[in-house]
Amino acid sequence: MRVTALAGGGGAAKFLRGLVRAVDPKQVTIIGNTGDDAWFHGLYVSPDLDIVTYTLAGVVDETGWGIKADTTHALDQLANYGVDTWFTLKDKDLGTHMARTTWLADGVPLSEVTDRIRNGLGVESRILPMSDDPVRTRIVTAEGIEREFQEYFVRFRHSEDVSKVTFEGAADSHPAPGVIEAIGLSERIIVCPSNPVVSIGPILSVPGIREALTARRDDIFAISPIVQGAALKGPADKLLPVVGAEASASGVAGLYKDFCGTFVVDYRDAPEAGKVEALGMRVMVLETVMESEGIARQLAKEVLLL
């Protein structure tokens, strides 16, 4: 069974770790969010692609990002010079960003770069950026300050009220090679339990992707990232009202209803099921809080009807 998954960072990675144990990892294609990408100290960083890649490679740090057992020698030196190091880049991880930056400078597209990195780390599933073109998530705070996504998310720990989210460059972007084909040719397409606004939102902002998904609506299954009105991690619950949605499972379902046939709510949210069905979607009620790899694998199997 060929499976394509739309993925953000941490929540998606937890699910994908289970997915590649439920099906043949070589049959899995992951379409990752690059709206978070940013330049730090001359290096091009793709936080969401790296979280997914490191997780599937089994080298992710227990924090959920970066490489395990890594050191901060470069960053400590950088801080000695008084450079602001609010975005943590450890030494082994820097090797990834240096490779990526080297290849991009040589004119290699991000999709090929991403493929080289996952191959270098022995990841069997294909990982595609949503686009080879730059699409940048920007946050406008309630006070009218425009921030790059990582500034909002990491530097200010998503503590600010948000009035608007935009995807700069989206209108002129194109799906990366393989994205539309993966959506068209997979038996099942899964929207991971990622932030609908700033993880899945940027992927949907690339012209052509939402349309390709809509054509496969019956085979698309989305897992709610909201359980009992709250995000398990991150600011999804605070960002949903910014795009006019309720911070609830059914609120997320409403954002996906045009392209998604089946919506998975957590069993703790069973009362939400009726609201989701009222949107014209099928509902699955499952354990979605992935406290172990076993739960993630079980969730993947149930979503895939295996």
Place this chain on the structure above:
Amino acid sequence: MRVTALAGGGGAAKFLRGLVRAVDPKQVTIIGNTGDDAWFHGLYVSPDLDIVTYTLAGVVDETGWGIKADTTHALDQLANYGVDTWFTLKDKDLGTHMARTTWLADGVPLSEVTDRIRNGLGVESRILPMSDDPVRTRIVTAEGIEREFQEYFVRFRHSEDVSKVTFEGAADSHPAPGVIEAIGLSERIIVCPSNPVVSIGPILSVPGIREALTARRDDIFAISPIVQGAALKGPADKLLPVVGAEASASGVAGLYKDFCGTFVVDYRDAPEAGKVEALGMRVMVLETVMESEGIARQLAKEVLLL
């Protein structure tokens, strides 16, 4: 006594370590070669400035470049991806290049960047790049292949025969702020025992520097980097014939005679003294092989007539 020194990398650093123990380090200005500068993996690297800075900061590695007790976690990861890592950049050292690249990207001139780095490392002497403008040393091999300097020097270990050396961008470059003033205001100007062709040569290629030196000819002392017809390290002896000079102390003196009043030859080269005098220069015959910091300090004192 204010002292200005023209410096390349390793040979200069050895001498400067003695110089700052012979005079007040705060009165020393170093004008460094940036013809070797290069981009690696998205980062801007200034090898000669770093060798001098790390040496004066007391953190240089025993190899003579890089930071001591450093690790290669980033580089190992980079090599895992199949990226060619012929130019060694260790982790702490990467912090320097990341700081430099960050500031350059912010529009800070290289001279200010260099000052921040030496201050960050507690170096009391002022270190100036020869120019804030890009001047790049290029090597044309006997086989007609054009190489960037670090390719020739590090990647191919300066093993190739050279037919030509050029300084790309030199004609349009300007001395960095402070360079001409330092030359004009110092009581003594020293040309370190650096490669005359690819270390001192690039500095002299910046329009205005050679003229400023010529005006101070009586106060300029150059130390021969060639002893008994050979370079102590590096390819100076092989490169001198490329610019029409003999691989000898007097050969180097000939290249400097228009702006340098006094030339220091090693005591092993005492027979060269007459040839240097015949060029219209004063000669000092001293121990110049700096096998210890004490010898370097003694050499500095003698050159400064202290």
